[in-house]
Amino acid sequence: MRVRFWGARGSLATPGPTTVRYGGNTSCVQVTTPGGALIIIDCGTGIRGLGQHLISSQRAPLSGHILISHTHWDHIQGIPFFGPFFAAGNTWDIYAPKGVRHSLRDTLEGQMQYSYFPVQLDELGADIRYHELVEGNFRIADATVRTQYLNHPALTFAYRLEAEGAAIVYASDHEPHSRHLADGTGEIGGEDLRHCEFLAGADLVIHDAQYIAEEYPQKIGWGHSTVEYTLALCRAAGVKRVALTHHDPARDDDAIDRILTKARANLQDVGSAMEVMAATEGSALSIKGEGQGTSRVERNESAISKASAFGNPLILLAVTDRSAADTLLDAANADQVPVVETRSWDAVLDAIGEKQPSLIVLEQKVGSPDPLELCSKIRTLRGTHDLPVIVVADAEDCEGGLAAGVTDWLIRPFSSAYARTRLRAWLLRTAARWVQAPLPPDEEQRLATLHRLGILDTPEEQRFDRLTRLAAGILRVPVALVSLVDRDRQWFKSAHGVEVRQTPRESSFCAHAVAARELLVVPDALADNRFADNPQVSGSTRVRFYAGCPLFVGQSCIGTLCVLDVRPRQLSLEQVGLLKDVASLVEHELQQSGAPRLSAG
Ligand SMILES: [Zn+2]
Numbered sequence: 001m002r003v004r005f006w007g008a009r010g011s012l013a014t015p016g017p018t019t020v021r022y023g024g025n026t027s028c029v030q031v032t033t034p035g036g037a038l039i040i041i042d043c044g045t046g047i048r049g050l051g052q053h054l055i056s057s058q059r060a061p062l063s064g065h066i067l068i069s070h071t072h073w074d075h076i077q078g079i080p081f082f083g084p085f086f087a088a089g090n091t092w093d094i095y096a097p098k099g100v101r102h103s104l105r106d107t108l109e110g111q112m113q114y115s116y117f118p119v120q121l122d123e124l125g126a127d128i129r130y131h132e133l134v135e136g137n138f139r140i141a142d143a144t145v146r147t148q149y150l151n152h153p154a155l156t157f158a159y160r161l162e163a164e165g166a167a168i169v170y171a172s173d174h175e176p177h178s179r180h181l182a183d184g185t186g187e188i189g190g191e192d193l194r195h196c197e198f199l200a201g202a203d204l205v206i207h208d209a210q211y212i213a214e215e216y217p218q219k220i221g222w223g224h225s226t227v228e229y230t231l232a233l234c235r236a237a238g239v240k241r242v243a244l245t246h247h248d249p250a251r252d253d254d255a256i257d258r259i260l261t262k263a264r265a266n267l268q269d270v271g272s273a274m275e276v277m278a279a280t281e282g283s284a285l286s287i288k289g290e291g292q293g294t295s296r297v298e299r300n301e302s303a304i305s306k307a308s309a310f311g312n313p314l315i316l317l318a319v320t321d322r323s324a325a326d327t328l329l330d331a332a333n334a335d336q337v338p339v340v341e342t343r344s345w346d347a348v349l350d351a352i353g354e355k356q357p358s359l360i361v362l363e364q365k366v367g368s369p370d371p372l373e374l375c376s377k378i379r380t381l382r383g384t385h386d387l388p389v390i391v392v393a394d395a396e397d398c399e400g401g402l403a404a405g406v407t408d409w410l411i412r413p414f415s416s417a418y419a420r421t422r423l424r425a426w427l428l429r430t431a432a433r434w435v436q437a438p439l440p441p442d443e444e445q446r447l448a449t450l451h452r453l454g455i456l457d458t459p460e461e462q463r464f465d466r467l468t469r470l471a472a473g474i475l476r477v478p479v480a481l482v483s484l485v486d487r488d489r490q491w492f493k494s495a496h497g498v499e500v501r502q503t504p505r506e507s508s509f510c511a512h513a514v515a516a517r518e519l520l521v522v523p524d525a526l527a528d529n530r531f532a533d534n535p536q537v538s539g540s541t542r543v544r545f546y547a548g549c550p551l552f553v554g555q556s557c558i559g560t561l562c563v564l565d566v567r568p569r570q571l572s573l574e575q576v577g578l579l580k581d582v583a584s585l586v587e588h589e590l591q592q593s594g595a596p597r598l599s600a601g
C-alpha cells in the first residue's frame with residue numbers, strides 16, 4: 001500500500017513560515033491499495049490539494065472511497081473544496097460512524113448550508129453514496145477495512161486497512177481511556193488494551209499525538225493522545241512504524257523536531273526497533289507487509305450498518321448524584337434517547353424485565369450500596385449478557401468490575417459531550433456486535449429428546465472423555481467439549497481443558513450450530529459480528545476460535561462436539577473431516593445412553 005499525507009495538522013489549519021516543513025493543512029491521508037484503489041482518510045483542508053492532484057493527474061471519471069474518522073470540523077472542512085465532487089460522472093463512496101439520530105448526509109449537509117457555503121450538498125455533480133458504519137469489517141476493492149471506536153468527544157473511528165499482508169492503522173483523535181497512561185508508563189488494561197490489540201502488528205500506525213505528557217493535565221477530556229501514550233501503546237502492540245499526527249496548531253516545526261529527537265532517544269534507550277516519524281504534509285511512504293497483519297481481519301461486510309442495528313434505545317439511569325445524572329440526561333437528550341430514572345435496586349431489577357433497557361448506568365458512591373453487587377445480580381437475569389452496564393465512579397475498579405460483569409466505567413467529572421460519545425458508542429457497539437442464537441423450530445421436540453436421554457447432570461464418563469481428549473489432540477486445540485444445549489444452558493457431558501460444566505445458553509456458540517443444524521466454524525470471533533462482544537469472547541474465557549459439529553439423536557439436534565482456542569485459526573478440510581468423525585462416535589455413545597430409557601418409555 002502507498003500512503004501520502006495531505007494534511008497532518010490538528011484542530012485548525014495553521015499555514016505560515018513556522019509550519020512549512022510539517023505542513024499547516026488539517027487531516028487528510030491518501031492510501032492507494034496494491035490493486036490501485038483510492039482510499040482517502042479524513043477530509044480536512046488537506047483534501048483540497050489532493051483533489052487538484054487527482055484532477056490533473058488522472059483521467060475522468062474519478063472514483064474513490066473516503067473514510068471519515070468523525071465529523072469534527074477539522075476532519076470534514078475540506079469536503080466543499082474537493083474538486084472531484086463537482087464533476088458529473090465521478091463516483092465517491094463516503095463512510096463514517098453511524099450516528100444515533102442524525103444521518104451522515106445530514107451532518108455533512110450542515111456545514112454546507114447557505115449561511116456557511118454557497119453550494120449545497122445536493123448540487124454537487126458527482127454521484128456520492130453514503131455508508132454508515134458500526135464496529136466491524138468491510139471490504140474496499142482489494143483491501144479489508146476494520147473499524148473500532150476511539151475515545152473522543154464525538155463518535156470517532158480508528159480504521160485498520162489490510163492488503164497483501166500489510167496493515168495500516170489510522171487512529172486520530174483519541175484520548176487515553178485511563179488517564180494514568182498519558183505519561184506512557186503504567187499497565188495497559190481495559191479499553192486501552194482493546195485499542196492496543198487493534199494496533200497489533202501493524203506496519204504503520206498514524207496516531208494522534210497532539211500533546212506531550214507535561215501538557216496533558218491541562219487538556220484532560222479534550223480527546224487527544226500524548227506522544228508518550230502513543231509510543232507506549234504502539235510498542236506494546238508490536239507496531240513497526242509510527243507516524244505522529246494531529247500536530248497541535250501551537251506546535252511549530254522546530255518543536256516537532258524536538259519531540260521526534262526525544263522520542264527516538266527514548267526508544268533507543270529501551271532498545272526498541274520501532275521507527276517513529278511525524279506525519280509530514282506532502283510526504284509519501286510505501287508500506288510492505290511482513291505477513292503479520294493479515295490475521296486481524298475476517299473478510300465480511302459486517303461493519304456496514306443495517307437500519308435495524310440500533311432499534312429503539314432506552315437508558316436506565318440509577319444515579320443519585322444530581323450533577324452526574326443531569327449531565328447524563330443532557331447527553332441522552334441530545335440524541336433523543338429516552339431515559340428512565342430509578343432509585344432502588346428493586347426498581348432497577350424490575351425495570352430490566354418491564355422496560356427492556358438497552359443500557360444501564362449505575363453509580364459508585366460513598367455511603368451507598370455497592371453497584372458491583374447490583375451488577376452481579378443483573379447478570380444473573382436472563383437476556384442481560386449483552387446489556388451494557390456502566391458504573392459512574394471516581395476511580396476505576398478493573399478487577400472488581402470484570403468479576404461483576406461491568407461493561408465500562410465513566411469516571412467523574414465528565415462533560416456532557418464526553419458522556420454523549422460514550423453512551424453512543426456503548427449503545428451502537430452492543431447493538432451490532434453480538435447476537436443470540438435463534439430458537440430452532442423443533443425446540444420443544446428437541447428438548448424432549450435430550451431430556452429422554454437422561455444424560456443431563458450425570459457424572460463424567462470415560463467413553464465421552466476419551467473422545468474429547470481425542471478431538472483436542474488431533475486438532476491441537478486446548479479445549480474440546482460435548483456440549484448439550486438445554487432450555488437455558490449448555491451443559492458439558494465431557495469437558496477437556498476447562499473446569500466449568502455449564503454456561504448460559506444465550507452466550508453459547510453451540511446454540512448457533514444447533515439452530516442451524518450444521519457445522520459452525522468461527523475462525524476469529526473478534527472479527528465476527530455475531531460473536532465479537534459475546535461474553536465468552538470479551539470475558540475471561542477469551543474464546544477466539546470455535547468449531548462445533550452438531551450431534552443428532554434421531555431427527556433432533558441436541559448439542560455439539562466442539563473445539564475452542566484462545567487464538568484465531570483455520571481448519572483444513574481434512575481436520576473438518578476428523579472433527580465430524582469424532583462427532584459421529586459421540587453420537588453413537590449418546591444413542592447407547594438413550595436406548596434403555598427410550599424403550600422403557
Ligand atoms: Zn481533530
Ligand SMILES: [Zn+2]
Nearest residue numbers: 070072152173
Ligand atoms: Zn475531533
